[in-house]
Amino acid sequence: MFNVEVNGPFVAFFVFAAIMIGGAVLMISLEKVVHMVVSMAAVFLGLAGMYVLLDAEFAAFVQVLIYAGAVSILMVFGIMMTKHNAAKEPVRPLHETLAAVGALSLFGLLFYAIRQTDIPETGAAGAGGAPGAVTDNTLAIGELLYTGYIVPFELLSVLLTVAFIGAISLAKKEAE
Amino acid sequence: MGAWLNESMTWGNAFVLFIWAVVFLLIVLGFVTYAIYYERKVIGWMQLRVGPNRVGPLGLLQTVADILKLLIKEDTIPRKADRLLFILAPALAFVPAFAVLAVIPYTEKLYFADLNVGLLYYVALSGITTLGMVLGGWASNNKYALLGGMRSAAQMISYEVPLVISVVGVVLLSGSLNLRTIVAAQGDWFWQWNFLPQIIGFVVFYIAAVSELNRTPFDLPEAESELVAGYHVEYSGFRFAFFMLAEYVYVYAIAALTTVLFLGGWHPPAPFLDFVPGLVWFLLKFVAVVFSFFWIRATFPRVRIDQLMGLGWKVLLPVALLNVFLTALYLELFVK
Amino acid sequence: MLPSYLTLAAILFCIGLYGALAKRNAIIVLLSLELMLNAVNLNLIAFSKYGVVPSLTGQIFSVFTITVAAAEAAVAVAVLIALFRARGTVDVEHMNAMRR
Numbered sequence: 001m002f003n004v005e006v007n008g009p010f011v012a013f014f015v016f017a018a019i020m021i022g023g024a025v026l027m028i029s030l031e032k033v034v035h036m037v038v039s040m041a042a043v044f045l046g047l048a049g050m051y052v053l054l055d056a057e058f059a060a061f062v063q064v065l066i067y068a069g070a071v072s073i074l075m076v077f078g079i080m081m082t083k084h085n086a087a088k089e090p091v092r093p094l095h096e097t098l099a100a101v102g103a104l105s106l107f108g109l110l111f112y113a114i115r116q117t118d119i120p121e122t123g124a125a126g127a128g129g130a131p132g133a134v135t136d137n138t139l140a141i142g143e144l145l146y147t148g149y150i151v152p153f154e155l156l157s158v159l160l161t162v163a164f165i166g167a168i169s170l171a172k173k174e175a176e
Numbered sequence: 177m178g179a180w181l182n183e184s185m186t187w188g189n190a191f192v193l194f195i196w197a198v199v200f201l202l203i204v205l206g207f208v209t210y211a212i213y214y215e216r217k218v219i220g221w222m223q224l225r226v227g228p229n230r231v232g233p234l235g236l237l238q239t240v241a242d243i244l245k246l247l248i249k250e251d252t253i254p255r256k257a258d259r260l261l262f263i264l265a266p267a268l269a270f271v272p273a274f275a276v277l278a279v280i281p282y283t284e285k286l287y288f289a290d291l292n293v294g295l296l297y298y299v300a301l302s303g304i305t306t307l308g309m310v311l312g313g314w315a316s317n318n319k320y321a322l323l324g325g326m327r328s329a330a331q332m333i334s335y336e337v338p339l340v341i342s343v344v345g346v347v348l349l350s351g352s353l354n355l356r357t358i359v360a361a362q363g364d365w366f367w368q369w370n371f372l373p374q375i376i377g378f379v380v381f382y383i384a385a386v387s388e389l390n391r392t393p394f395d396l397p398e399a400e401s402e403l404v405a406g407y408h409v410e411y412s413g414f415r416f417a418f419f420m421l422a423e424y425v426y427v428y429a430i431a432a433l434t435t436v437l438f439l440g441g442w443h444p445p446a447p448f449l450d451f452v453p454g455l456v457w458f459l460l461k462f463v464a465v466v467f468s469f470f471w472i473r474a475t476f477p478r479v480r481i482d483q484l485m486g487l488g489w490k491v492l493l494p495v496a497l498l499n500v501f502l503t504a505l506y507l508e509l510f511v512k
Numbered sequence: 513m514l515p516s517y518l519t520l521a522a523i524l525f526c527i528g529l530y531g532a533l534a535k536r537n538a539i540i541v542l543l544s545l546e547l548m549l550n551a552v553n554l555n556l557i558a559f560s561k562y563g564v565v566p567s568l569t570g571q572i573f574s575v576f577t578i579t580v581a582a583a584e585a586a587v588a589v590a591v592l593i594a595l596f597r598a599r600g601t602v603d604v605e606h607m608n609a610m611r612r
Binding site for chain 3: 009013017020021024025027028033036037040043044047050051054055056058059062063066067070071074075077078079081082083095096098099100102103104106107110111114115119120137140141144145149152156159160163164166167168170171173
Binding site for chain 2: 041064065070072080136
């Protein structure tokens with residue numbers, strides 16, 4: 001099972017995985033909401049590191065820009081504009097246990113599926129025209145985005161505009 | 177420098193890279209020390225004063241003395257502050273400020289990281305500093321600090337949008353996000369540099385950059401007369417020094433970025449001047465940009481917060497979008 | 513290397529699922545949703561490098577997902593602020609009616 005050689009990418013994977021799982025667990029278990037957002041920012045950054053390991057630089061820095069930068073700050077704003085009483089919320093043992101059992105069994109199922117699946121090692125080397133060999137990841141993504149994926153791209157820009165206007169009109173104070 | 181990056185990572189190479197990083201950090205600290213001195217001198221001259229002139233010859237050691245004073249000050253943490261975040265915030269603000277410098281190319285040979293997403297890397301990481309400022313303001317548990325933090329976040333996010341869109345024109349012209357390619361794509365004569373073909377983009381970029389730096393006339397987050405000092409009211413000693421350091425390292429970063437994107441990087445203004453090394457040209461342009469920031473600070477009044485937001489969203493953003501449109505039209509009609 | 517990435521993504525997804533089901537603070541539920549989306553993105557990008565047919569499609573798709581998630585976060589925070597103004601709470605248990 002642990003027949004992996006210890007090299008640079010492996011160590012990096014391990015470090016990023018530790019940051020991400022640690023951040024996610026802290027996010028669930030911390031008391032203050034702002035602390036949760038900060039640990040979530042650590043998860044986002046670790047994920048960006050993973051993307052760099054997977055040769056997806058463009059997605060990695062988009063991840064940092066959108067998640068670690070914008071979404072985290074948006075959440076902090078959301079927290080500051082609403083009130084979070086420090087008083088402990090009443091515990092619901094049954095509900096929480098059920099949720100934990102559900103999540104754990106889903107993980108068990110996924111893990112079983114991952115262990116059972118026989119994945120052929122093809123693109124790992126990145127040779128023979130595989131995208132791992134693409135030197136300019138950004139250029140390749142840009143070309144794909146404006147040729148094969150132009151319709152989803154345009155639809156997405158419409159979606160963003162709608163969300164932008166909708167968010168402003170929702171959050172605006174209503175005239176008394 | 178570039179050759180080191182392509183070799184395999186051994187302990188020896190890692191050590192060399194580490195030493196380079198330390199040397200570079202010292203250079204940046206030296207820059208910050210003398211940028212503060214230079215700023216005080218420039219503002220002094222513009223206001224018909226002398227500026228710092230007591231500590232050391234010509235006052236050259238004034239900043240060193242100030243930093244020393246900050247470092248030996250008592251480090252206070254307010255009792256009702258959120259301890260963990262209060263300690264974390266200055267580091268969160270400073271680390272990205274230093275990390276963004278990695279992608280700036282100084283000459284053809286002297287650069288640290290050759291990323292093909294260099295510009296995106298810069299923009300993405302500089303966003304994290306905002307998070308540090310907001311958290312610092314929140315963790316202080318102080319009304320002024322919180323207001324300063326919120327203002328700083330609102331301002332930096334609003335101005336990041338025109339800043340990025342104004343650069344899209346440059347990216348269109350050079351066809352790359354790699355900062356080295358962007359410099360190489362600019363011509364030999366100074367009118368072929370991006371600041372003339374992209375004059376609209378350059379103006380928008382410059383205004384948005386001053387605002388990103390939280391400097392006068394856009395220094396609302398730390399407006400002394402209304403907010404005491406903004407998000408770092410409660411900070412003292414070396415934690416305060418970290419915030420100041422982050423601010424001045426961003427002056428360095430933005431000035432270097434302006435030089436790279438719009439002022440031709442290491443290119444001399446005319447081909448026959450290339451007996452002067454590229455680094456000298458880079459430094460000359462860099463110092464000119466830094467001087468212009470200080471000049472603006474000394475001569476402009478501060479704007480109001482609603483004017484600031486209005487300027488960002490209603491003026492700079494449409495103008496930047498117009499610039500992208502015009503550049504694309506030009507490329508389609510005359511270049512292709 | 514692929515099974516490691518998939519397992520990591522599964523762990524993150526399940527933590528996010530637990531948070532979304534068990535927590536009552538709307539902001540934490542939102543963060544948990546983001547965590548689940550991120551886990552999916554990790555899978556997409558891992559498959560784009562190590563999958564049977566490596567291609568850039570996975571990366572493109574994850575960029576799209578990130579964009580949609582950003583729009584979702586913005587609208588969600590706006591809804592949250594509007595709800596907080598109307599009800600004075602961010603507890604999802606109390607957000608069970610369309611109007612007061």
